[in-house]
Each structure stands twice: as structure tokens, then as C-alpha cells.
Amino acid sequence: MHDKYVSSNEKLRRAALAEYAIFKSGEDKDYDQLTFLAAKICQVPVAKISIIGKNKIWYKSVYGTEQAEIPRKNSFCEHSIYAGEEIFIINSDHHPEFFEYSREIYGQEFHFYAGVPLVNAHGHAIAVFCIFDTKVRKLDEAQKKALMALANQSMNLFESRKQKTKLQHVQRKLKQKYKDLEKFASLVSHDIKSPLANIISLTELLKDENKKNLDEQSRQYLDFLVESSYSLRNYVDGILSFYRSDHILEKDFEDVHLPSLLKKITDLYSLEENVKISYPEKGQLKNINKAALSQVFMNLISNALKYNSREVRKVDINFNTTDTYYCFAVSDNGNGISKNDTEKIFQLFTTLDAQDRDGNPGSGIGLATVKKHIDHMQGSIEVISEKGKGSTFKFKIKRP
Structure with a gap:
């Protein structure tokens, strides 16, 4: 039976x-x-x-x-x-x-x-x-x-x-919901950015036309208003960028010459003063998402330079391979991250009490996007850092 x-x-x-x-x-x-x-x-x-x-x-x-x-x-x-x-x-x-x-x-x-x-x-x-x-x-x-x-x-x-x-x-339903969310984010960002632009322009106009009538404290209030408006605009741009980043993950896979890829990215920062970026002279990557990897490097390098108050800002990129992974390290001599914060910096919308060279706070979106791209490439990322002594972001992606 x-x-x-x-x-x-x-x-x-x-x-x-x-x-x-x-x-x-x-x-x-x-x-x-x-x-x-x-x-x-x-x-x-x-x-x-x-x-x-x-x-x-x-x-x-x-x-x-x-x-x-x-x-x-x-x-x-x-x-x-x-x-x-x-x-x-x-x-x-x-x-x-x-x-x-x-x-x-x-x-x-x-x-x-x-x-x-x-x-x-x-x-x-x-x-x-x-x-x-x-x-x-x-x-x-x-x-x-x-x-x-x-x-x-x-x-x-x-x-x-x-x-x-x-x-x-379930995947079809999630994909449709994600498209709806992306559309919502796009509409909301547009509806927020338009009045923000008006607030910024009107505040600047108010400052210019009333220079003689405003005391120091009032001018400082208006400066705070403009600064906060710019921060909110950057935050909205970051949200939209995070949701649109999925389009990068759908790009075709291709072979990449690593030095050529890094040269194009580092050239974007060559005009900034006292910036030194070094990267490997050799490295061939097979069948990877070039667009996603480029975005990862751009975000890491940009952060390394923005959160760096030293006179000469340095970024050093290293590369090696294992049988199953391409391994990278992006090191800087910047402001560093406290050990209590290294675990949470990759979470979406998580911001630290740090400001960049221009005094702007972070949006908590850039490193979350980096982690999303690396996860999609079947890899992982970690950071080794000490406050005031710089950071090293180590990440790896699956090789074919």
C-alpha cells in the first residue's frame, strides 16, 4: 500500500x-x-x-x-x-x-x-x-x-x-511594480524639483535686491534656505538615479580592457586640483557588465575625492583575479569612516554625519547603488577604514 x-x-x-x-x-x-x-x-x-x-x-x-x-x-x-x-x-x-x-x-x-x-x-x-x-x-x-x-x-x-x-x-508582477515605482519616482521628483527651483531663484533674488535692508542674521537664514533647497534637489536626483540604475543592469555583457575603462573614468577628474589617481596598467575582463562596473568605479572614486579634505587627494586602484572572481580595491587618503558606520553605509538612505569638501551632506544613495550593482554581478563589497586615515573599498565580481 x-x-x-x-x-x-x-x-x-x-x-x-x-x-x-x-x-x-x-x-x-x-x-x-x-x-x-x-x-x-x-x-x-x-x-x-x-x-x-x-x-x-x-x-x-x-x-x-x-x-x-x-x-x-x-x-x-x-x-x-x-x-x-x-x-x-x-x-x-x-x-x-x-x-x-x-x-x-x-x-x-x-x-x-x-x-x-x-x-x-x-x-x-x-x-x-x-x-x-x-x-x-x-x-x-x-x-x-x-x-x-x-x-x-x-x-x-x-x-x-x-x-x-x-x-x-512573481517576477513579472515585481517587474511591473518596479516600473510603476520608477514612474512614480520620476513624477514626484519632477513635481518637487520645479518648486525647489523657484525657491532657490526667488531666495537668491530676495538676497540681491535687499542687500542693504537685511542684517547678517537674515542673510544667513536665506543662505541656509538656499543650501537646504540644493540638498533636497540632490536628494531627489539621487532617488531617481537609484531607481533608474536597473536599466544599467540590463546592459549586454562584453569583454573589457580594465586600464582603458579606468582611464576614461579618471580623466573626468583630471581637471580638479591636486588629484592623483593611479590604476593598473594591465587587466582584461571577460564577459562582464561594463556599464554597471563603470558606475561602481565612478561612485567610489567620486566619494573618495569628495570626502577628502587633504591638500593632495589620492586614489589608488588595485586589481587581481582568483579562479572565480575579479577582485578590486579602491583606496584613498580621505577623511575615513568610523568602525561603527562601516556596516550601514551600503544601506539605502543611510547618511552619516559627514559633509563633503563643499559642506554638503550625503544622500545615502550612491553606495547603495554601488552595492546593488555588485550584488547583481554576483559579487560582494566591504570597506576597511579608520577615521582620519582614509578608506579602502574592496569588492569582487563573478568571472565567467
Whole structure:
């Protein structure tokens, strides 16, 4: 008898079958390989994976015949799912009535049948893994175990495809929600930036036209108002940039000459005073997301220079490889980060009590974007830093 409970509720059984989305889902080589093995191991001419519908039986895989579907009534498979046996085996010499009914159904004369019900976790038999022979025969213990093992693998395949279908559905919904969120962020940022621009321009105009009428404290208040408006505008830009960064992750993968990539990025900062950036002279990267890696380096280098109050600002980039990763390190002689803050700096919207060279606070978005890109490239990032002595950001990405 079956170790598992087998439900006799037909309505629930059909509902369970519908969850697998396999009704007439076409040929599949994975299932075909299982029926082929069953026929060869058990030395029978026909093997099938039979899906039990409401009134019909159709086949996910068939070996040895071209039969498409049959009526369910009086079929061997219908008897299998309600027999309560781990393997339902019958021969024509002991049960001639079964084979007389089935001759017309199957369109050929069989004298042996063995079927293993494919039962899900809730006890619903959604299908039968079965074999047929045109002569009376028996299965030895090894053949029975092999047939049950192949049936179990068939059920595992059904479960795997079911979970894959669910995951694809969830991914589609998440992708749509993310698009809606990106659209919302874009609209909100536009609606916020327009009045911000008016606040900044009107405040500057108020300062210019009332220079003689305003005392020092009033002018300082207006300066604070302008500074806060610029900070809010940068924050809104950062939010929009974070959500739009997913488009970078969808870029094609390509081979990259690392020195050429870094030269284009570091040239952007060459006009700034007292900036020294060094990077490797060699390095070839295979099949990577060039746009995402470029964004990572741009954010790390930009932060290294912005949060650096030294007279000569230095950034040193190193590169090495392992069997599975491309490894990078971006070091600077900047202001550094306290040990209490090194764990949280990669969290979105997490800001420290630090200001850049121009006195502006961070938005808490740049390093979160860096981590998102590196995670997508199947890598990781960490920071080693000491307050007042600079930082080293070490990260690695998966290599092909």
C-alpha cells in the first residue's frame, strides 16, 4: 500500500492538477528521457506519463506508441490512482475483464500493465507513470524499484516546473511594480524639483535686491534656505538615479580592457586640483557588465575625492583575479569612516554625519547603488577604514 495518503476527492484532485499548468503543454525531452529509461529497464515496448483529466487521459510523454489521448473511463490509469497501491500491476491471465475493456480504448492489445501514481504533497494523484507489454509478464524487485524511482523523478520535475512557473509570475508582477515605482519616482521628483527651483531663484533674488535692508542674521537664514533647497534637489536626483540604475543592469555583457575603462573614468577628474589617481596598467575582463562596473568605479572614486579634505587627494586602484572572481580595491587618503558606520553605509538612505569638501551632506544613495550593482554581478563589497586615515573599498565580481 501507499505510504502517502491518497485523496479520493476528484474536485480537489483536478484543482491540484491545474496548479501544475501542464495540460497539453507540449513535448519535453526531460520527461521523454524518463519514459525511455523505464521501457529499457523494465524491457517493455511502451512507457507513458499519463495525465488524468476530467474525462480524458493525455500524455506528457510517450515511448513506443503515437497515441495522443484516450477516454478516462475504464482506463488502466483511472484504476491506478484509486487502487491504493504503490505500484498497480495487472496481467490479462488474472484480470481478463480489464484488458477486454481496454482493447478498444488503447487501440491495441496489451496483456500487462504497471502504473505508479504521481501523488503531490496533499495526496492528490495528478498523473500515472506507467508501462505496458503485449504479453503476460512480471517485474523483478530491481525493476520495480527503478520504475518507482523514475516515477519519483517525474513528480519532482512537475514540482520544479510548477515552482518555476510561480516564480516567473512573481517576477513579472515585481517587474511591473518596479516600473510603476520608477514612474512614480520620476513624477514626484519632477513635481518637487520645479518648486525647489523657484525657491532657490526667488531666495537668491530676495538676497540681491535687499542687500542693504537685511542684517547678517537674515542673510544667513536665506543662505541656509538656499543650501537646504540644493540638498533636497540632490536628494531627489539621487532617488531617481537609484531607481533608474536597473536599466544599467540590463546592459549586454562584453569583454573589457580594465586600464582603458579606468582611464576614461579618471580623466573626468583630471581637471580638479591636486588629484592623483593611479590604476593598473594591465587587466582584461571577460564577459562582464561594463556599464554597471563603470558606475561602481565612478561612485567610489567620486566619494573618495569628495570626502577628502587633504591638500593632495589620492586614489589608488588595485586589481587581481582568483579562479572565480575579479577582485578590486579602491583606496584613498580621505577623511575615513568610523568602525561603527562601516556596516550601514551600503544601506539605502543611510547618511552619516559627514559633509563633503563643499559642506554638503550625503544622500545615502550612491553606495547603495554601488552595492546593488555588485550584488547583481554576483559579487560582494566591504570597506576597511579608520577615521582620519582614509578608506579602502574592496569588492569582487563573478568571472565567467
